[in-house]
Amino acid sequence: MDTGIGARVRRKEDHRFITGKGQYTDDINLKDQTYAYFVRSPHAHATIKSIKEPEWAPEDGVVAVFTGEHVAEDKIGGLICGWMIHSKDGSPMKAGPHPILAQGKARYVGDHVAVVIAETKEQAKAAAARVDVTYGVLPHVVDVAKATKSKAQIHDVAPDNTVFEWSLGDKAATEAAFQRAHHVTKLDLVNNRLIPNAMEPRAAIGSYDSGSDHYTLYTTSQNPHVARLVISAFHGLAPEHKLRVIAPDVGGGFGSKIFIYAEEVVCVWASKRIGGRPIKWTAERTESFLADAHGRDHVTHAELAMDKDGHILGLKCHTLASMGAYLSTFASCVPTYLYATLLSGQYAIPAIYAEVDAIYTNTAPVDAYRGAGRPEATYLVERIVETAAREMKIDPAEFRRRNFVTSFPHQTPVIMTYDAGDYDASLKKALEIADYKGFPARKAAAAKQGKLRGIGFANYIEACGIAPSAAVGSLGAGVGLWESAEVRVNPVGTIEVLTGSHSHGQGHETTFAQLVSDRLGVDINSVAIVHGDTDKVQFGMGTYGSRSGAVGMSAISKALDKVEAKARKIAAHVMEAAEGDIEFKNGSFSVKGTDKKMAFGEVALAAYVAHKFPTSEIEPGLKETAFYDPSNFTFPAGCHICEVEIDTETGVTEIVSWTAVDDFGTVINPMIVEGQVHGGITQGIGQALTEGCVYDSESGQLLTGSYMDYCMPRATDVPSFKLGFTETKCPSNPLGMKGCGEAGAIAAPAAVMNAMTDALGVKDLAMPASPHTVWKTLQATKMAAE
Amino acid sequence: MSAISMKVNGKAVCGAVEPRTLLVQFLRENLGLTGTHVGCDTSQCGACVVHVNGTAIKSCTALAVACDGAEVTTVEGLAKNGKLHPMQEAFREHHGLQCGFCTPGMLMAAVDLVNRKGKTLDEETIRHELEGNICRCTGYHNIVKAIQAGAENM
Ligand code: FES
Numbered sequence: 035m036d037t038g039i040g041a042r043v044r045r046k047e048d049h050r051f052i053t054g055k056g057q058y059t060d061d062i063n064l065k066d067q068t069y070a071y072f073v074r075s076p077h078a079h080a081t082i083k084s085i086k087e088p089e090w091a092p093e094d095g096v097v098a099v100f101t102g103e104h105v106a107e108d109k110i111g112g113l114i115c116g117w118m119i120h121s122k123d124g125s126p127m128k129a130g131p132h133p134i135l136a137q138g139k140a141r142y143v144g145d146h147v148a149v150v151i152a153e154t155k156e157q158a159k160a161a162a163a164r165v166d167v168t169y170g171v172l173p174h175v176v177d178v179a180k181a182t183k184s185k186a187q188i189h190d191v192a193p194d195n196t197v198f199e200w201s202l203g204d205k206a207a208t209e210a211a212f213q214r215a216h217h218v219t220k221l222d223l224v225n226n227r228l229i230p231n232a233m234e235p236r237a238a239i240g241s242y243d244s245g246s247d248h249y250t251l252y253t254t255s256q257n258p259h260v261a262r263l264v265i266s267a268f269h270g271l272a273p274e275h276k277l278r279v280i281a282p283d284v285g286g287g288f289g290s291k292i293f294i295y296a297e298e299v300v301c302v303w304a305s306k307r308i309g310g311r312p313i314k315w316t317a318e319r320t321e322s323f324l325a326d327a328h329g330r331d332h333v334t335h336a337e338l339a340m341d342k343d344g345h346i347l348g349l350k351c352h353t354l355a356s357m358g359a360y361l362s363t364f365a366s367c368v369p370t371y372l373y374a375t376l377l378s379g380q381y382a383i384p385a386i387y388a389e390v391d392a393i394y395t396n397t398a399p400v401d402a403y404r405g406a407g408r409p410e411a412t413y414l415v416e417r418i419v420e421t422a423a424r425e426m427k428i429d430p431a432e433f434r435r436r437n438f439v440t441s442f443p444h445q446t447p448v449i450m451t452y453d454a455g456d457y458d459a460s461l462k463k464a465l466e467i468a469d470y471k472g473f474p475a476r477k478a479a480a481a482k483q484g485k486l487r488g489i490g491f492a493n494y495i496e497a498c499g500i501a502p503s504a505a506v507g508s509l510g511a512g513v514g515l516w517e518s519a520e521v522r523v524n525p526v527g528t529i530e531v532l533t534g535s536h537s538h539g540q541g542h543e544t545t546f547a548q549l550v551s552d553r554l555g556v557d558i559n560s561v562a563i564v565h566g567d568t569d570k571v572q573f574g575m576g577t578y579g580s581r582s583g584a585v586g587m588s589a590i591s592k593a594l595d596k597v598e599a600k601a602r603k604i605a606a607h608v609m610e611a612a613e614g615d616i617e618f619k620n621g622s623f624s625v626k627g628t629d630k631k632m633a634f635g636e637v638a639l640a641a642y643v644a645h646k647f648p649t650s651e652i653e654p655g656l657k658e659t660a661f662y663d664p665s666n667f668t669f670p671a672g673c674h675i676c677e678v679e680i681d682t683e684t685g686v687t688e689i690v691s692w693t694a695v696d697d698f699g700t701v702i703n704p705m706i707v708e709g710q711v712h713g714g715i716t717q718g719i720g721q722a723l724t725e726g727c728v729y730d731s732e733s734g735q736l737l738t739g740s741y742m743d744y745c746m747p748r749a750t751d752v753p754s755f756k757l758g759f760t761e762t763k764c765p766s767n768p769l770g771m772k773g774c775g776e777a778g779a780i781a782a783p784a785a786v787m788n789a790m791t792d793a794l795g796v797k798d799l800a801m802p803a804s805p806h807t808v809w810k811t812l813q814a815t816k817m818a819a820e
Numbered sequence: 821m822s823a824i825s826m827k828v829n830g831k832a833v834c835g836a837v838e839p840r841t842l843l844v845q846f847l848r849e850n851l852g853l854t855g856t857h858v859g860c861d862t863s864q865c866g867a868c869v870v871h872v873n874g875t876a877i878k879s880c881t882a883l884a885v886a887c888d889g890a891e892v893t894t895v896e897g898l899a900k901n902g903k904l905h906p907m908q909e910a911f912r913e914h915h916g917l918q919c920g921f922c923t924p925g926m927l928m929a930a931v932d933l934v935n936r937k938g939k940t941l942d943e944e945t946i947r948h949e950l951e952g953n954i955c956r957c958t959g960y961h962n963i964v965k966a967i968q969a970g971a972e973n974m
């Protein structure tokens with residue numbers, strides 16, 4: 035059976051998941067463990083006047099209660115934001131303090147005010163309800179569009195609640211383009227706030243061993259090494275060699291588990307305070323809603339200028355981006371360098387100017403969520419392009435085609451250099467699969483049933499595998515964005531690959547092993563992928579931004595190069611041939627022109643036995659490491675086409691057809707890639723049709739704090755998807771990969787909303803376009819017509 | 821504390837629980853059967869689905885004491901004698917899982933669905949019947965395919 039690159043290999047990790055043997059953080063229990071429960075602010079904005087504990091009885095089981103004062107006593111640093119953004123005037127972003135337990139003030143409903151540690155989970159929860167916190171309620175603001183004018187002053191350092199006012203692009207050139215325009219399309223858009231909702235709630239177990247003065251943290255993280263670095267360097271808990279972070283099986287992340295959160299830091303810090311007993315915390319779903327970092331929440335005005343033939347001359351926009359009440363780990367780069375840099379879409383746009391104001395609100399912090407900035411960019415570009423085509427009465431496919439970037443490399447006016455792509459090829463294939471020509475007939479047939487049928491496109495582009503490190507550093511990143519890999523060949527020829535990438539559903543144990551199997555010709559079952567433990571893997575940047583393939587696997591590929599090179603040398607000595615005469619194919623080394631041959635496993639053994647080569651020249655053993663820093667971002671792109679039918683009586687929308695044609699460059703395992711696309715599209719459909727985080731502006735309370743109020747897409751909300759692929763290799767990494775994890779979530783919202791506005795014959799429609807929203811639109815249209 | 825006993829995955833077990841202890845807590849914490857997951861606190865995600873006396877229920881919504889004397893099957897009890905259940909096979913074959921967190925509940929709900937509705941299931945029925953199970957990863961596409969195939973092989 036083929037297990038190499040391109041094969042639909044069944045996943046190696048599945049056995050433990052389908053038999054109930056997965057080991058997620060909450061499945062782990064340490065000896066003598068206690069339980070944490072957090073006292074959270076019931077107010078959107080309040081001073082904390084006092085925190086009083088009652089007299090605990092032994093049956094209360096309370097071990098300790100800690101507050102911000104204890105944190106200050108131990109000089110534990112606050113949560114950080116690792117990407118510096120400067121405002122237009124050159125001033126640095128205004129980051130307010132973010133202590134791991136509130137100090138003096140709570141800034142959103144759910145803010146972590148104190149922690150109770152008790153013998154059982156139930157006791158911790160019951161005791162937390164008895165901790166008496168006196169608050170002084172302050173004015174609050176939850177709505178990003180109102181926050182700069184609000185009476186609420188969330189952080190002293192940030193007047194008008196403004197974190198930064200940033201811009202990208204050439205303002206004068208863009209204004210000039212608009213002067214020349216034959217037609218200008220204007221659009222106001224709200225990118226609705228979302229709550230990520232990985233199905234596994236966040237959890238952590240912190241423990242301190244006084245014998246060795248060493249801490250261990252189990253946590254639901256997408257990047258355990260980054261967590262260790264931050265907890266060590268910024269929270270100042272312990273130096274890195276005294277802190278081990280383990281992210282075992284993680285039940286989905288979608289960005290929300292990238293960030294370093296207060297709860298995990300509290301668990302590992304407080305363990306020492308209670309004499310080293312481990313402390314476990316598992317979020318209840320309500321806490322996930324309240325205190326996981328949320329996504330999106332943009333309010334944007336955009337304008338697009340065209341000449342008389344529908345060629346785009348320029349684009350400008352102004353975006354208000356909510357940051358929530360604190361800057362989360364990567365919050366500042368999401369509405370800036372991950373957003374405005376993609377505003378050229380798939381199009382050759384000569385001039386672009388974007389302004390982004392990042393604003394504090396009394397809401398949970400907002401940070402990267404599947405796509406992170408790129409869905410917001412695609413939503414803007416694809417909604418306004420579709421609207422422009424309609425206004426200029428040009429077929430939307432044709433309008434796009436006229437404006438496509440067609441030669442590479444292509445320098446956009448907003449930093450990016452697109453390295454490869456064929457946007458017309460994806461469009462063409464998508465039009466075929468979707469039977470675009472047959473749409474008018476399908477629309478007419480639907481009309482006979484009393485349904486409004488619409489079609490919508492999204493020709494997205496995204497930038498993945500953010501790199502190289504020096505470039506992101508110059509844009510403000512506090513870290514490098516390379517990846518590491520170590521390939522350990524055992525004497526018997528089995529292989530362990532240690533990777534800094536982290537899998538929380540992506541199937542790395544399979545795809546990474548496919549690469550090794552392909553390269554070394556070994557059985558995929560003799561390859562093990564090791565990840566998620568800072569004691570095993572030296573360092574790594576983790577998994578987000580669809581980087582594990584393009585960056586993580588490239589690092590493995592580099593390490594494999596070195597393994598192969600050394601194995602060649604050893605094989606040459608053992609077979610007494612010149613190194614240049616050694617050929618390596620299908621897992622065996624042979625001497626050119628002879629029948630001398632050694633299987634990979636035999637060379638591995640020879641490397642460890644070390645009898646047959648000069649160890650003064652070649653070190654014994656076979657283990658190689660690589661750190662790989664890509665030369666550019668990668669640019670996955672594609673075309674999604676959505677068809678909807680709207681019931682005019684009820685406002686219910688059904689997605690009747692979905693076509694996705696994506697160019698991800700090299701695909702390692704099509705089965706897994708298709709799965710990523712399905713999942714991404716469904717999250718995007720969720721954003722468009724069902725999901726919306728709502729805070730009540732009057733009370734500042736989160737109104738969508740459970741699955742009864744926050745509508746997750748279920749099986750009946752989505753169709754089966756028709757997928758196709760085109761392929762242009764990415765020239766910026768050795769494998770030609772681009773990344774596939776976020777594409778669906780990036781493309782889908784615009785495709786749905788373009789289809790719905792087509793069906794309804796309206797320009798504006800807000801997400802989530804629930805039946806109620808649609809029904810109101812239908813009534814308004816009816817009234818206007820009467 | 822009340823003493824309870826039940827048969828879990830064919831084995832007789834007993835334990836002492838508080839009246840408020842949920843079945844899922846008893847399974848995970850007392851018996852160490854951590855295959856059954858907790859994904860919500862409002863009985864809506866289905867990560868906790870197990871079979872009690874042959875019927876799928878959400879174990880986060882059943883009291884352990886109420887299951888005294890019952891026969892319970894969890895995801896750990898699906899495979900028999902080292903052989904995977906056809907539904908487990910189908911989930912692997914059709915890539916019906918990614919992070920695996922919803923999977924135990926999906927599997928138990930799917931087996932129950934076949935028990936109730938037979939082996940020939942159309943897409944619409946499967947999607948409708950999954951209304952109590954949320955998956956955030958797969959977009960359901962492959963779960964639907966897996967259940968259809970698994971049902972045929974049951
Ligand atoms: S845990 Fe969500 S339904 Fe039981």
Ligand code: FES
Nearest residue numbers: 918922955956957
């Ligand atoms: S596989 Fe992750 S929630 Fe379903």
